[in-house]
Amino acid sequence: MNCLAFVPTKQGQATKAGLEAISYAARHGAHVTALVVGPLTGDGGMGSAGASNVLHVTEDLQDEGQIARAVAAAAQSLGASLVVAPHDHVGRAVAPRVAVRLKAGLVPGVTSPVDGNTFQRNVFSGKAMAHVQVHTDVKVVTTTPNAFGADQSGATAAVEVFGVDAGPARLKVTGFESSSEDGSVPLPEAVRVVSAGRGLKGPEHWGIVEDLAKALGATTACSRPVSDMGWRPHHEHVGQTGITIRPDLYIAAGISGAIQHLAGVNQSKVIVAINTDPEAPFFKAADYGIVGDAFEVLPKLTAAVQNLG
Numbered sequence: 001m002n003c004l005a006f007v008p009t010k011q012g013q014a015t016k017a018g019l020e021a022i023s024y025a026a027r028h029g030a031h032v033t034a035l036v037v038g039p040l041t042g043d044g045g046m047g048s049a050g051a052s053n054v055l056h057v058t059e060d061l062q063d064e065g066q067i068a069r070a071v072a073a074a075a076q077s078l079g080a081s082l083v084v085a086p087h088d089h090v091g092r093a094v095a096p097r098v099a100v101r102l103k104a105g106l107v108p109g110v111t112s113p114v115d116g117n118t119f120q121r122n123v124f125s126g127k128a129m130a131h132v133q134v135h136t137d138v139k140v141v142t143t144t145p146n147a148f149g150a151d152q153s154g155a156t157a158a159v160e161v162f163g164v165d166a167g168p169a170r171l172k173v174t175g176f177e178s179s180s181e182d183g184s185v186p187l188p189e190a191v192r193v194v195s196a197g198r199g200l201k202g203p204e205h206w207g208i209v210e211d212l213a214k215a216l217g218a219t220t221a222c223s224r225p226v227s228d229m230g231w232r233p234h235h236e237h238v239g240q241t242g243i244t245i246r247p248d249l250y251i252a253a254g255i256s257g258a259i260q261h262l263a264g265v266n267q268s269k270v271i272v273a274i275n276t277d278p279e280a281p282f283f284k285a286a287d288y289g290i291v292g293d294a295f296e297v298l299p300k301l302t303a304a305v306q307n308l309g
Contacts (some may be wrong), residue, residue, distance in 0.1 A: 004032035004080040005051065005099075006071045008090045012041030016189045019049040019150035021143045024110075026050025026151070034076045035162065037061050042305030044232075047157030049150050055162035062173040065092070067165035073164045074103060080138065087142035088188060094297035095142050098137045105134035125240055125263035136289045145188040146246045148150050185219050187238065192218035194267075195238060196226070199254015199275065199294055203231035208298040209253065215305040221245070223255050239264035251301075255292040257282025274298070 003025040007018035014036070025032045027050070034051040036044060038060035046054050057070050062227055069092060075083050083098055085091035087109045099106040111129070112120035123130045187193065194213040198207060206220075207263075213220045220236060227237040238245055240263035250268035254275065255261060262285050264269065273286035274297050283289040292298055 001082060002080045003032045003082040003084060003279070004071065004075045004078055005032055005034045006067075006083070006085040006091065007034045007036050007044070007046060007051075008086065008088065008096060009036050009038060009040060009044055012039045012044065014046050014049070015086065015088070016150060016185070017088045017091070017143075017145040019045060020145065020148050021048055021084045021091075022049040022051050023151040024143045024148045025082060027148075027169035030082060033074070033078055033080070034157065037070060038066055040159070043157040043159050047155040048153050050153070051157045054157045054159045056159050057162050057164060059166070061166055061169070063166075063169040063171040064093040065171075065249050066169055068094045068101065069166045070162070070164045071098045072101040074162060075085045075138070083138065083140045084138075085142050087144050090187075091142045099140040102138045102140065103136065103141045105136040107132050107134060107139070107141045109144045111144050111147045112123060122267070126267045127263075131178075138278035144246065146191065146248075151236045186298055187219055187221055187243050187245055189296040190227045190245065190247050192216050193221050193238075193245060194218045194251045194253070195221035195223070195255065195265075196253045196294065197223035197255035198225050200226075203214070205234070206297065208302070212251070212302045212305070213297050215302050216234075216249075216250075218249070223258075223261050247280075252282055252286075252296055255282060256280050257285060292307050 005022045005140045007014045022032055027157045032051045034046045036058045040056050043054050048275050055074055083152045107119040108120045110119050117133050119132050121130055144245040194209055196209045221238045222232040222236045224237050224239050226232050244264045246267035248269045250265050253271045271286045272288045273282040274290045274294050278291045
């Protein structure tokens with residue numbers, strides 16, 4: 001089975017979610033060719049994740065429609081029966097366009113390996129799993145970040161320039177400003193997340209959250225009320241109406257555990273809840289619970305982590 005994996009890059013390297021998309025296909029018998037658009041350093045780490053070769057569109061395309069044309073053209077030239085992209089903000093925009101161009105069935109947010117024509121994905125905010133059958137000759141899927149992990153074999157993939165007529169751009173990017181000044185991992189890709197809610201009582205107290213996150217090498221997040229009040233930026237809001245995450249470790253301090261918040265984090269491998277209210281709903285969903293004041297607990301956790309280092 002020939003597979004084309006569209007892999008977003010950052011500073012010339014494949015993103016973690018992109019590497020996971022490659023590994024997803026490679027682990028299950030696919031011969032994987034990766035396609036990247038824009039600046040690239042070496043093979044961007046894609047050979048180690050399982051790509052046999054890399055097609056490089058040297059033009060830095062910013063319009064998702066142009067990227068979709070490039071991906072579709074590459075898939076057709078390879079005779080790919082499977083096209084994979086990460087289920088991030090770029091992949092979610094590109095994959096449906098590619099599916100239309102290739103007259104292919106689309107399954108977004110896949111969470112399990114390919115089993116013939118059947119793909120598994122979460123539905124109802126992760127409360128159930130759907131098994132979706134696709135019978136088109138070409139299939140397009142997006143892979144959920146942190147669902148599979150990325151291989152690291154140490155191999156290197158051959159890189160060749162791929163020329164394509166991407167057509168005119170309907171979108172022009174005139175500037176870029178990173179939403180994360182500290183260079184932390186984006187929330188959907190983070191393996192450790194420290195989050196807090198209204199129990200922190202104000203944005204001036206967020207230092208204790210950031211200190212623990214720094215000690216753990218984690219990304220910070222927050223509940224919806226916190227972002228709505230402007231205490232934290234909206235891109236940190238996790239929940240049903242925000243970002244859905246599935247880290248290895250999720251620490252929630254001062255968050256009661258409303259169902260809308262739990263829907264966005266309930267796929268985390270380990271959940272730690274910290275709250276002064278022993279009846280807080282979050283404790284029912286947590287693997288570990290600490291009944292205590294976040295202002296006392298978080299600094300102690302930070303000190304303990306630092307002592308371990």
